[in-house]
Amino acid sequence: MNNKQEETDHLPVSTSPKNDPNSLKSMINEIENIGNSITKEMNGKGNGITSPNTSTTNGHHNNSNGNIVNNNNSSSRTNGGSTGEKSINQPSPSTHKVSEGEEYSxxxxxxxxxxxxxxxxxVLENLLxxxxxxxxxxxxxxxxxDxxxxxxxxxxLVLTDVMMPHITGFDLLQRINDHPIYKNIPVILMSGTAVDYKYANDTxxxxxxxxxxxxIAKELLKKKIDTVLQSIWQRKKEEEYKASLAQEREKGTRLAKEMxxxxxxxxxxxxxxxxxSTISKEAMESPLVSVTRNIEGLLKQSTWSSHESEIKEKLTSILKELSSSNIYRPSFEKLIKNDSVDPVTKSFLVSEFSSTTSRRNSIPTFPQTNYxxxxxxxxxxxxxxxFKYSEDDLMPFLVDMFENFQLLEIFKIPIEKLQRFIMTVNALYRKNNRYHNFMHAFDVTQxxxxxxTSFNAVQYLTHLDxxxxxxxxMCHDLNHPxxxxxxxxxxxxxxxxxxxxxxVLENHHAMLTFKILRxxxxxxxEGLNEDQYKELRRSVVQxxxxxxxxxxxxxxxxFQHHLNNLPFDRNKKEDRQMILNFLIKCGDISNIARPWHLNFEWSLRVSDEFFQQSHYETICGYPVTPFMDKTxxxxxxxxxxxxxxxASPLFQCMAKFLGESKFLLKVISQNRENWQAYMELQKEGKLNDDELQYYENPALLVNSKLPKIDEEASKNSNSSTTTTSSSSS
Structure with missing residues (x-):
């Protein structure tokens, strides 16, 4: 550049790891020789980039003073000396990098x-x-x-002049080298001043x-740019190759370990x-083969004592007897008891071949019984x-109920799935509930x-019913809170x-039932056809x-209206559904008709839940249900x-519907008298409601005469008690 003031301050310098300072002298000599030849051809020392073979470049020519003049007489200052920038043929930022695996271009x-x-x-624009x-x-x-x-x-690449106002080429180079992200951008500096060699050294x-x-000669410019970029490109390729080689080595090491x-x-x-193989060979060997082999081995012995002939005679007799016996079954029990055999194989042998294991034992986690x-x-x-049984003891009884009606055979129910269904139902009942728990669900089912069975209600129903x-x-109170x-x-x-x-709760129980079945x-x-499934689902929900x-x-x-006016028709779905609904309702509240000791226990449990609810209602500020209020x-x-x-109105219908159940009315009446005795004892101050004890005949403890309970009054009381019963759901 002409008329630039020479920079006198020395920039702090450091040896760059990207260049070899020892090559400085040869590089300077090369620059000097080429620069001299270009100057001679130009007949002056003007600025510009020329070819060594011509004095014109891109439509420009040199005047006698060595300055570049545009042939079209336009201003020698592009954009009127503007300090803005001009971008030519800009590709997208993602395309200008040399891609992996591509040649330099x-x-x-x-x-x-x-x-x-x-x-x-x-000039640089046109040339590049x-x-x-x-x-x-x-x-x-x-x-x-910026x-x-x-x-x-x-x-x-950055191609920058050295002498510029504010930020010189050296300043720009220093900023680039000091930046952690942009320090790898190569920089070539240019200058036309008298201290070019000094600048080259500092660069x-x-x-x-x-x-x-x-x-600058254009061929030299291209050579310098290509040399720098090809060197960087080659270094990148080497680094990529080294990284790839390291990955392959790591992969090889990993594969070696895997191998x-x-x-x-x-x-x-x-x-x-x-x-x-040894175990299987022994297991597949029937008792006959095993005994035969052992006896044959004994017969081959030649070093027996004086009783040799007698022993041989007996063994021969045993061998004949065994040969005529039907003992050819392999000893699968050896495999079943061996710890080396996996559970799937054991299950296969047990279910298909073992004669000593029942179908119910096909799932080890299902409770086992010897009833x-x-x-x-x-x-x-x-x-x-x-109450004499644990929950695990009760679950196998449910399987017996299904088997008693041949439901597994008729509807192709795998016993393993029935067992899993029962265990899942059991798991979804809340153990901390005093009344609404799995014991209650089993009690209703039983x-x-x-x-x-005993009351012969099955005569009105189908197997699907x-x-x-x-x-x-089993599921009517599933997950009751x-x-x-x-x-x-x-x-x-x-x-x-x-x-x-x-x-609310009944819909929740029904939803969970079919969620389990899904x-x-x-x-x-799964063995039901589409029509059977639809009918069963409709029935279960109802x-x-x-x-x-x-x-x-x-x-x-x-139910009472139908019972008094029309006989139930087994061929009508609606009649059978009415009977089904009636049976489950009787079962749900059947504890009042149970023997006194069972009725007493169930009553304590349900009142515990009632009192717990009223306690929470009081704490939360909800209306307290009166018959649950402990006070x-x-x-x-x-x-x-x-x-x-x-209960009484319901079981009076039951006695009329199923004649075998008439005795239940006497049981209910006796239980009612016992509870009346407890109320009298509490009036006399002899019993504490919080610690109610069981008495087989509480009436004997009452001093005053018990009031007679009018059975007919309770029989006709249903019309005035709808509100009371609706709260007990």
Missing amino acids: PSKVRILVVDDDDVQRK KKFHYNVTLVSNGEIAW NISSGQQKYD IKIGGQDFLTKP ELKEHEIEELTKKVSKM TKDTKEGIKGWDFDV IVYTFL VLALLISC GFNNTFQVNAQTELSLEYNDIS NSECNIL LILATDMQSHFEYINK KTTRARIAADFIDFV
């Missing part, structure tokens, strides 16, 4: 040219375009640094890639196969005591089973919102909803009122 290179001389920028480089032009170091640091455009020291003196593990697994598997025939028959009895009824009894529908609605629980305050592991309905006490008297009145009633009063107003 100028068309993929983006160069930032920095020069405050408009003519120099124009001829070589197919992508060029961005800026007029000073500040704009150049372009670089903004990150909007990525540059492969190398502070990390520049090369230095060009003006005027070592696989070889170890194969070795262990070979040992296991060998061991299993006698009398015990199994006992579940048909009205006096069956559920008493309905008694209706079907029985299947629906047993499922509904211990707080009734009234509490759910008053508290606006999630369940009440989900079911719009209508039969699980393939528990789906005992059955569970029928346990909502809100509609208790409506069910009683409809206004007693356990005996709850039981007596329930018999009078809820």
